[in-house]
Amino acid sequence: MATRAVIQRLGSQSTYRYGVDSYDSTKLGLGNLIYQQSGSGEAGYAGPVPTTVARPMEQTTTIASQFPWAMQWQNNAAGELDWIFLADLSTAAATRRINAYTFNRRSAVWNWQGFVTVTFPTATAYTIRGFRMAYDLEITGTVSVSGTAVSGTSTLFSTNKVCVGNRIGFGSTDPTQITTWYEISAIGSDTSITLTTTAGTIAGGTAYVIEDLRCIMATTNATATNGGLYVVKGLNFNAFSNVGGTVPAATTVDNIRACYWLADASTVTNTVSFGLAVSTRTSPTSHMVYVLDTLANPVVFKYNIRAALTLTAGKDTANGIQYKTGSGGVITGAPTQLNNGRMATTNHGPYSGQEALYFTTASRVYAALTSNITSGSTTWLSSGYVMTEVPPGGVNTFAASGAMGSIEFAAAIDKFIIATGATQRNYVTQFRTDAGQLDRIWGVNTFQLDLSNADATSTPIASQTGGAYSIWSEGGLCYVATMGTTSSTNRLYALPLSADWEYASITDSRLVLPAISTPEVSKFTQFFTQEVQVVGGATGKNLGLNTEPYRMYYRTAGITDDSGSWTLLDSTGTASIDGSTSIQLMIEFRTIGTLGLPARICATGVIYEDLGTDSHYQPSVTQSSAASKYFAWRFSTAFGGTVPTMRIRLYNAVTGGLLLDDTTTSSASGTWTKSTNDGSSYGAYDTSDKANETTYIRYTPTTLGDNIKVRALLTQN
Amino acid sequence: MIHIEQDQQLKDDSKIRAAVPTGDYNETDLIECYVEGADPNIPTCMYQAQYVVFGGPIYGQTEELTEDQVAALLANVPHDEVINNRKLMDGKKPAAKFVGRVIKRRGGPGKRELRKDQVDVPVEQKVVVPQQVTPTENVIDTNTATSTPQSTFSTTTPATNVDTSVSTSTSPFSTTTPAFDIPNDTATSTNATTTLDVPDLDTDTSSTTPDVIVDPVVSSSTQDVIDTASSTVPVINTDASTTTPEILNDGVQALSSKNPVIAFAKKQIGRKLGL
Numbered sequence: 005m006a007t008r009a010v011i012q013r014l015g016s017q018s019t020y021r022y023g024v025d026s027y028d029s030t031k032l033g034l035g036n037l038i039y040q041q042s043g044s045g046e047a048g049y050a051g052p053v054p055t056t057v058a059r060p061m062e063q064t065t066t067i068a069s070q071f072p073w074a075m076q077w078q079n080n081a082a083g084e085l086d087w088i089f090l091a092d093l094s095t096a097a098a099t100r101r102i103n104a105y106t107f108n109r110r111s112a113v114w115n116w117q118g119f120v121t122v123t124f125p126t127a128t129a130y131t132i133r134g135f136r137m138a139y140d141l142e143i144t145g146t147v148s149v150s151g152t153a154v155s156g157t158s159t160l161f162s163t164n165k166v167c168v169g170n171r172i173g174f175g176s177t178d179p180t181q182i183t184t185w186y187e188i189s190a191i192g193s194d195t196s197i198t199l200t201t202t203a204g205t206i207a208g209g210t211a212y213v214i215e216d217l218r219c220i221m222a223t224t225n226a227t228a229t230n231g232g233l234y235v236v237k238g239l240n241f242n243a244f245s246n247v248g249g250t251v252p253a254a255t256t257v258d259n260i261r262a263c264y265w266l267a268d269a270s271t272v273t274n275t276v277s278f279g280l281a282v283s284t285r286t287s288p289t290s291h292m293v294y295v296l297d298t299l300a301n302p303v304v305f306k307y308n309i310r311a312a313l314t315l316t317a318g319k320d321t322a323n324g325i326q327y328k329t330g331s332g333g334v335i336t337g338a339p340t341q342l343n344n345g346r347m348a349t350t351n352h353g354p355y356s357g358q359e360a361l362y363f364t365t366a367s368r369v370y371a372a373l374t375s376n377i378t379s380g381s382t383t384w385l386s387s388g389y390v391m392t393e394v395p396p397g398g399v400n401t402f403a404a405s406g407a408m409g410s411i412e413f414a415a416a417i418d419k420f421i422i423a424t425g426a427t428q429r430n431y432v433t434q435f436r437t438d439a440g441q442l443d444r445i446w447g448v449n450t451f452q453l454d455l456s457n458a459d460a461t462s463t464p465i466a467s468q469t470g471g472a473y474s475i476w477s478e479g480g481l482c483y484v485a486t487m488g489t490t491s492s493t494n495r496l497y498a499l500p501l502s503a504d505w506e507y508a509s510i511t512d513s514r515l516v517l518p519a520i521s522t523p524e525v526s527k528f529t530q531f532f533t534q535e536v537q538v539v540g541g542a543t544g545k546n547l548g549l550n551t552e553p554y555r556m557y558y559r560t561a562g563i564t565d566d567s568g569s570w571t572l573l574d575s576t577g578t579a580s581i582d583g584s585t586s587i588q589l590m591i592e593f594r595t596i597g598t599l600g601l602p603a604r605i606c607a608t609g610v611i612y613e614d615l616g617t618d619s620h621y622q623p624s625v626t627q628s629s630a631a632s633k634y635f636a637w638r639f640s641t642a643f644g645g646t647v648p649t650m651r652i653r654l655y656n657a658v659t660g661g662l663l664l665d666d667t668t669t670s671s672a673s674g675t676w677t678k679s680t681n682d683g684s685s686y687g688a689y690d691t692s693d694k695a696n697e698t699t700y701i702r703y704t705p706t707t708l709g710d711n712i713k714v715r716a717l718l719t720q721n
Numbered sequence: 722m723i724h725i726e727q728d729q730q731l732k733d734d735s736k737i738r739a740a741v742p743t744g745d746y747n748e749t750d751l752i753e754c755y756v757e758g759a760d761p762n763i764p765t766c767m768y769q770a771q772y773v774v775f776g777g778p779i780y781g782q783t784e785e786l787t788e789d790q791v792a793a794l795l796a797n798v799p800h801d802e803v804i805n806n807r808k809l810m811d812g813k814k815p816a817a818k819f820v821g822r823v824i825k826r827r828g829g830p831g832k833r834e835l836r837k838d839q840v841d842v843p844v845e846q847k848v849v850v851p852q853q854v855t856p857t858e859n860v861i862d863t864n865t866a867t868s869t870p871q872s873t874f875s876t877t878t879p880a881t882n883v884d885t886s887v888s889t890s891t892s893p894f895s896t897t898t899p900a901f902d903i904p905n906d907t908a909t910s911t912n913a914t915t916t917l918d919v920p921d922l923d924t925d926t927s928s929t930t931p932d933v934i935v936d937p938v939v940s941s942s943t944q945d946v947i948d949t950a951s952s953t954v955p956v957i958n959t960d961a962s963t964t965t966p967e968i969l970n971d972g973v974q975a976l977s978s979k980n981p982v983i984a985f986a987k988k989q990i991g992r993k994l995g996l
Contacts, residue, residue: 065781094783098749098821099769101780121780123768127749127821248780250733252766253751262766317823318767 006616007529010520011609012589015041015048023512025081027566029588033516036416037480037503039112041604046536050515051554052500052593052602053481057454057464058105058114060090061491064246067119068093068489069103069496071135071343074478077106078180084109085180086498087117087241088476088483089219091135091343093494096226098127102219102236104244107498109481114496118245122219125253125265125318126230133341134222134280138291138309141213142166143177148208149199156195157208162259163194164288165216165310169238169261172199172214174206179213185242188214191259215240220309222277222295224341232274233266233295233324235309254318264315266307266324273328274305279344279410281361283374285310292326294361294377296345299338301331302385304361304377329377332385337365340409342487343474347374348413348420353435354389362435364408364422367393371435394441395429402429402445409472416480417507419443423473426486430473432501432596444506446596447473453492461541463549465599466497477501480511499600505555505592515591515605519563522612525583526719530611531556532577533591536604551603552594558610560584580648580720583612617718618650620694627683627700633708635716636683639699647691649721650676652703657715664705667721674705722818723748723770723791728761731768732776739773740826746770747833748786749821764826771816778804787813 014032019040022033032050034040040050060069069090078085090103104117124130145158154172168191173182190198219236236251238261243249254262268274278296285291288310295305306326313320345363350356359374372388395402405428412421414432422431422442427449433442450467452458466473470493471486480502488494503513522528533556540548555572558579562568563586570590573579581587587610595602617623620641627636635652652674654664666673668689676689682698689701708714722745731737731754740753740761748771753764771779771786778800779786786794789809794800803809820834 066783068783097785099780121777123751123772125751125767126823127751127769248777250768250772250777250780252754252768255753255764255766257763257765260765317825 006614007611007619008522008525008614009609009611010522011607012517012520013044013048013607014050014515014517014605015043017050017518021081022514022516029519029563029566031518033514035503035508035512035514035516037109037500037511037513038515039110046604046606049536049604049606051535051551051604052503052513052595053109053498054112054604055464055466055601056107056112056114056498057466058107058116058496059454059456059491059494060103060116060485060496061489061494062456063116065119065248066491067101067103068494070474070485070487070494071132072474072476072483072485072496073135073137074107074476074481074483075137075139076479079479080180082180086478086481087139088496089135089137090485090496091132091221093487093489096129096131098129099123100130100132100221101248102244104241105496107481107483112498114498116246117241118248120239120243120249120251122221122234122236122251122263123253124223124234124263126225126227128230129226130221130223130231130234131225131341132221133224133277134220134295134343134345136220136280136282136293138216138218138220138282138285140216140285140288141177141179142216142288143211143213145195146209147174147206147212148210149174149203149206151202151204152189152199154197154199154203154212155208156197160194160288161191161197161214165259165312166191166197166214167216167218167238167259167261169240169243170214170216171240171242172197172212174203174210174212177211177213179215182213185240187240187242217241218309220280220282220293222274222280224275224277228275229272231277232268232272233277233280233293233305233307233309235264235266235324237262237264254315256315256317258313258315263318264313264324265319266309266313267319267321268305268307268325268328270321278302278339278341279363281345281347281363283347283359294345294347294374296339296361296363297328298331299341301334302339302363303331304329304372304384306377327379329384330380330382332372332382335365335368335370335385336390337367337406337408339363339365342409342472344410346411346413346420348415350413350435351418354437355435360388362411362413362420364411366406366408367404369393369408369411369420369422369435389435389437391435391437392439394439395431396441396443396445398441405429407472410474412475412477412482414477414480414482414502416477416502416511417504418510419507421475421477421482421501423475426468426470426472432504444504444596446501446598446600448598450599454495455491459541459545459547461545462547463540463601464497465549465601466499469493469495480513500595500602501600502595503593503602504596505594506596508592513593515593517589517591517608519586519588520610521586522583522610523585524614524616525585526613526615527583528558528560528579528581528587528610528612529720530577531558531573531579531589532609532611533605534607536606539601539604549599549601551601552597552599554591554593554603554605556608557590557592558587559590560587563588583615613720615717615719618720620647621701621718623716623718624683624700627679627702632704634702634704635714635718636700636702637718639694639701642694645693647693650701651719651721653717653719654705654708655715655717657713663708663712663714666703666705669721673707674703677702677704722746723774723795725752725770725773729773730757731773733772737766737768740764741824742826746824747819747821748791748817750819751821751823753824753826762826767823769821770824775800781805782810784810785815785817788816789813791816 017032019032020028022035039053070093071091074088077087086107088105092100099121101119101121103119106115144160147156171185173185186199186203189200217239221234223231225231254264281294283292291310293307297303305328307324311323349359361372369391376384393404405424407425407428410423429445430447431442432444452467454464471488474485476483482499482501484497486495538548542548557570559568559570621637622640624636624638650668664673677686678689679686679700724745727743729739736757737754740755750770751767755761755764775794782804790803793803
C-alpha cells in the first residue's frame with residue numbers, strides 16, 4: 005500500500021452552475037453566489053462572490069446614494085447581471101437624482117451606468133423616505149415595424165400602461181436577447197406606438213419586449229403638503245448615463261416619462277412618510293404600494309401606481325390613492341425614516357405563506373397582514389405581531405442596539421435582514437414573536453474607508469464607517485449602501501450573505517468539486533484545502549484581512565448523478581474511509597460574520613492509501629518463507645503513534661482470487677508476530693510504533709494450500 | 722433670474738419647447754413645456770427654468786447653482802468650467818432667490834415668495850430679541866430640512882415629522898412685516914396676484930437660537946397691505962406680453978437699504994422696539 009495524493013486547483017477548473025445547469029461531476033460546480041476566479045497562485049480560487057465596492061462619490065458625477073434596490077436583469081447561461089438603483093442622499097432639493105449601477109455576478113465587477121435627475125411637480129425641497137423601482141415586461145402579441153412606426157397584432161400597449169420613454173426590442177420576449185433597443189416616443193393606441201429612431205423594417209408576427217421601468221418614491225417635503233408618493237414613469241435603463249438624463253415633472257398627460265404625484269387628497273395628508281412597501285403586481289393596471297406614515301401612531305396609505313391618472317400640474321388626487329387606514333396603534337420605539345418597511349411572504353413565522361407588511365422601530369419589528377390594511381382600519385397594526393430585539397446570544401452577549409433602522413426580506417433564505425446604526429451590529433433573522441433571540445449578527449465598523457486611492461494592499465470590507473447600512477437583498481446577494489455623504493462614508497457593496505453555510509441546504513450555495521478518480525484505492529486518510537489566508541497585504545503594514553471560515557464534505561457514492569449524501573469532515577481533515585473508485589468534495593462557506601469576507605479556496609485534495617503494500621512496510625524476502633508459508637515485512641516508516649489496525653489479504657496470484665483476509669485485531673485465519681532484532685526471534689504482535697531498523701512483522705496463516713502462487717497484500721484496515 | 726422666451730427650445734432637447742410666456746424666471750421655477758409640433762396649449766412636462774436654459778450639466782452638481790455660476794453660464798462660460806467649480810460656489814449665494822413655482826402657459830405665475838432658507842439678513846436689520854419675546858415653539862423638527870443631509874438616525878425620538886426649513890414660531894413681529902399684494906393685470910388671469918414679500922429677518926434655520934423670530938409667512942389677515950393704487954411701491958405687472966416683469970427684482974436688490982420695502986420694514990421694526 006502506497007500513499008497517493010490528488011490535488012485539484014480550483015482556479016483552472018472548467019465550471020458549470022450547480023443547481024441551474026445540468027449536473028456534471030467532471031467540472032467544478034458553482035452553486036448560487038459561488039464564484040470562480042480563474043488564474044494561478046492565489047489569483048486562482050473559488051468561493052462566494054468576493055466583497056467588492058462601488059464608490060458613488062468618486063464617479064464623474066458625485067451623488068451620495070442610499071436605499072439600494074436591485075434586480076437580476078440577466079440570470080441565464082450567458083451571464084448574471086444585476087441592475088442596482090439608488091436614491092439621492094444629498095441635501096433636500098426640488099430635484100432628486102436616481103443613480104444606477106450594474107453588478108456582474110460572474111466577474112464581481114461593478115459598472116456605473118449613470119443617473120437621471122427627476123424634476124418633481126412642485127419646486128420645493130424633497131427628501132426621499134422610501135425608494136423602490138418597478139420593472140415589468142410587456143410582451144403581449146406581436147408586431148411589425150416600418151421605420152419609427154410599430155404596428156401591433158393583439159398587442160395592448162395602452163391598456164397595459166406602456167409609457168413613452170420605455171424601451172422596446174424586437175425578435176424576442178427575453179430582454180437579455182435584445183441587441184438593439186429603441187425608445188418609445190408616442191403611444192397611439194393598443195396597436196400603435198412610435199419610436200424615436202427608426203428600427204428599419206421588421207416583418208409582422210415578430211415577438212417584442214418592452215421594459216416598463218418605474219421609480220417609486222415616498223417623500224417628505226419642506227412644504228409638508230407637497231410630500232407623499234411620487235412615481236416616475238417611462239424610464240429605461242439607457243436613460244441613465246454618466247452625464248445624466250433628466251426626467252421632467254408631469255403636467256396633465258399620463259404615461260409618459262415624467263414624475264407624477266399620487267396625492268392622497270387635494271391637500272396631502274401623507275406628509276410624514278417613513279417608508280414604503282410594494283406588493284406583487286397583480287395586473288398591468290394594478291400594482292399596490294403601501295406608504296407608512298406618522299411616526300408615533302402609524303397610518304398606511306395605499307396607492308395603485310398603475311392606475312390611470314387624472315392630472316393637474318402632475319398631481320392626481322383621486323385615482324392613485326386607494327385609501328388610508330386609521331392610526332394602527334401606538335408603537336414601541338421610534339421608526340426611522342430611512343426606507344423603512346418591506347412587504348414579504350415568508351415561509352416561517354406567524355404569517356407564513358401570507359403577504360404582510362414588516363417595518364422596524366428602534367427596538368421592535370412589526371408585522372401587519374396586508375389583508376388587514378383596509379380603509380380606515382384602526383386595528384391593522386394592533387392585530388398584527390411584534391418581534392423584540394434580542395441579539396444572538398442574548399443581551400449579555402451583545403447589547404441590543406436600540407437602533408434598528410430598516411428591514412429587508414431575503415427571500416433566498418427566508419430571513420429578514422435588519423440594519424441598525426453606524427455603531428451597532430446588524431441582524432439576519434427569522435421573524436419570531438416569542439421574545440427569543442435573533443438568529444445571526446453581522447457587520448462592524450472597522451473604520452476602513454475603501455477609497456479608490458487607498459493602499460493597494462487593503463481589501464474592501466463592508467464597514468459601517470461613517471454611515472449605517474441601507475440594504476436590499478436580491479437573488480441572495482445583499483447590496484449595502486452606507487449612508488454618508490462623502491467619498492469616505494458613502495460606499496456601495498455587494499455581499500453574498502445568503503451564501504452562508506447555515507442556509508446552503510436551501511440555497512445550493514455550495515462549491516461542488518469535480519469527482520476525484522482514485523484507482524487502486526484502499527482507504528482515504530486525509531483531506532485538505534489551501535485557501536487565501538489573508539486577502540490583501542500579509543506583510544509590511546499588514547492591511548490584509550482574514551476570511552470567514554468554510555467547511556468541507558465528501559461523498560463516495562451517488563457521484564455521477566448527484567444523488568449521494570454528503571458527510572461533513574472535521575477541521576483535521578483526517579479520515580479512515582473505505583476506498584471507492586472515486587470521491588467527491590463539497591465546500592460550504594460562512595458569509596454572515598464580523599468581517600463577512602468570504603473564503604477563497606485555491607486547492608483541495610485527498611490523500612489515500614492504494615492497494616499496494618502499506619507505505620510503512622516493505623516486503624521482506626529473507627524473512628518470508630514459501631516452504632513454511634509465512635509472509636514478512638520490514639517496518640520501514642514509523643506511523644508517529646500507535647500502529648493502526650493492519651490487514652492482510654492473500655490472493656491467488658494467477659487467478660486473483662482471494663484466499664484469505666485477516667486483520668491484526670481480529671486474526672481469525674492466522675497468527676501475527678513481531679521481531680525487533682532483525683528476525684532473530686519473533687514474539688507477540690503489538691501496536692507499538694517502529695523502534696529500530698530491524699523491526700519486522702510476520703503473518704502465518706493457519707492453513708494454506710500447497711502449490712499456489714500467492715500475492716500477499718498488507719494494508720491498513 | 723433666468724430669461725426664457727416663449728417657444729424657446731430646451732438647451733438639451735431641441736424637440737421640447739417652453740410653453741410659458743416670455744419672461745424672467747426664478748432658477749427653480751417649473752416651466753411648462755411642449756413637444757415641438759404638438760399643441761403648445763397642451764404642455765406635457767415641466768422642467769426647471771435653469772435646465773431649460775443651461776441643460777443637463779447643471780445636475781452634475783449636488784449643490785444649488787450660485788449667483789456667480791449663473792452669471793458665468795449666462796456669459797457662455799463652458800459648463801465644465803462652471804459646474805462644481807468651488808471658486809464659484811464656496812461662500813456664494815444661491816442663485817434662486819424665490820421659492821420655486823409652477824409656471825403655466827396660461828394663468829399668472831401666482832405669489833412669489835422669497836426662500837426662507839436662503840435669505841441673508843443685512844447687518845443693519847439685525848434685531849436683538851427682546852427678553853420678553855419667547856417664541857411659542859410650535860416647531861416641527863427642522864433637523865432634516867433643506868440644509869441637512871438625512872444621513873443620521875433618529876432612533877430615540879420620533880423626530881422629523883416634516884421637512885421644513887421654516888419655523889412656525891409665532892412672533893410679535895409677525896405683523897410688522899409688510900407685503901404688497903399687487904393686482905395682476907394680465908389679460909389671461911383674473912384672480913392671480915403677485916406678492917412681493919419683504920426679505921425675512923434671520924430665518925436661517927441652521928441657527929438654533931435665532932436672534933429674532935419672525936413669522937416668515939405673513940397671513941393675509943394681518944399684513945399691512947398697501948394698496949398699490951395709491952402707494953409709491955412699484956406696481957408689478959406680470960403680463961409678459963406688455964412689460965418687462967419688474968417683479969423680478971432679485972434678492973440682492975431687495976436687500977438694499979435704499980429699497981423702499983426694506984426702509985419700511987426697518988421703520989416698522991424700529992417702532993416696535995421703541996427705537
